[in-house]
Amino acid sequence: MVSPSPELALHGLVLLGTDTVYAVHMPTFTAPHDFQAVLRVTLDTDTYRTARKRYGTSALFTARPRTLLLKDLQPGATCPADLYFGRFGRDGEPLGEVSITIEETVYVGHPAAEPRTLRYVLFGREQLYLSHVLTRPPDFDQVVTAQLAGEWWASGSGAETPARTVTVPDRPDDLTGRLRPGEQLTADGTQLQVLAEVYLETADLAAGGV
Template identity: 75%
Template structure:
């Protein structure tokens, strides 16, 4: 039997679920292989359990899924995998809601933590969404932090981007650490528009990494 212990590419990849009509999944990364990657995905689910719970608890409530086994290469459009759905964070205080099959529709963003450098790295987020906009922090070197927030922009933010449904935005004048991270209620520049930060969905500061 192939397990994460016998195959180094095989691992449990936790995902934060977002959205209602359009559903997104954001990978919860580590700094160690094979989970040392970030991914923002547009997905489908084979049951209505998540959407029903999302409508009940609201846009900023935390929902996560814990796939049983998953290869990084399987996060390609057209792939699907079984997972356990939780209200809250699986493995901690999360409430198990049932089984679900997650189907990958589109990869909006994929990245890897960068090697530490002497130069300070800018604070960056992936901005994505349709009915609702979201921000996912772009992870650099350890110790780092993982963060997902809801946001809004005035007007049609994707008008000039055609079919593009995600882009990376740099927050000027802010360090890429916990002291510089975005907070609910802030209004910051994002290119030529003002980005309004609404609510924090997820924050993880204890990201596993090699000692």
Template identity: 45%
Template sequence: MVTGSPAIHGLVLLGTDRIHAVHMATFAAPYDYQAVMRVTGKAEQYRAARQRFGTSAALTVLPNPGLSFEDATRKEGFAAELFLGHFAKGGEPLGGMTIRIGKVLQYRALTPPGPSEAAAALSYDHFGGVEIFMSHRLTARPDFDQVLTAQLVSDDFFPVPPAPQEPEQVATVTLPDRPNDLTGRLRPGDRVKAADHELRILAEVYLEADDLA
């Protein structure tokens, strides 16, 4: 449930056929929450950039300052500037676009962690259907924000299973044998078990640690 007055810091946009948005969280209010959303509408500017720069390019959007989460999810959408790369760290501006949020798949506030949360194992939320994405689950400072693309894999004898129906919320996978820091993060080529299937990491789309130090 969304509480308080959270605001949109920025969004990482993902996907080609179905577009998803991941909130670029910090531990400072009013941006102290993680969220995954589906984006609706034509989004021609974004689709042209994705076609030009590829499926693993970091495409971020900067909304108008002070835009609240509640206002961002209204059906009329909101204006934002599209960037190749991080909008605040040398990203290349690509022009304005309108973002329309179709459905919020996840919202979790980054409340001050207890001892067990601060020592939590490395975890990722994964979402999508044909196109699969993963985002690192934030716990406590210092931390890192990471967004990845992934795909279903199979063994040498059986074909890749059909893509699952896109769920209405994210799922979480935990990797207890890896440190929950930059050294232990998932990297392209890694494989992880997620429910009854296996995922291979394809690309690291976004990585940010300074804003979460």
């Protein structure tokens, strides 16, 4: 895990979960947006939670922060944002303004020019998620829901899976090798079943530098 720095600026956020809400940063390869982050957050209105319950676990909700620069990603940091059902700036439906407060920094990392190995950040509480770890352009951003293979994830158990990176063996780190709904795999000893793809982005990561 890489420590946050004052130069970080939020580009956009994918919102996940209902009872426990996570915000996954939508990175680019251009500073100051060139970092990945998973944050456990709270929102000041019930708009998101109500819409999430209506549209389900795998529906895409995004937020575009109005305050781009965030001095740190520590608990208590707050920023106003515009909430969307779908992808903001494209076909997303605006749902109004929300204030997002960080409760916990679950994961922060920066892309690195290293040999491509297909890796994901595994995290979650009531629901498990996998977020693709970036290396160098061109690359792809992806978030999927998952469960432990052969088991039903115990909703409402309150047990949180500590965030960690897992490597998917014998798979290229590109669109052809990405995780797909319905497949089962073993990543670093953890048997997982992919349930649904929440988010997939390539255009923002087609070029740039790290």
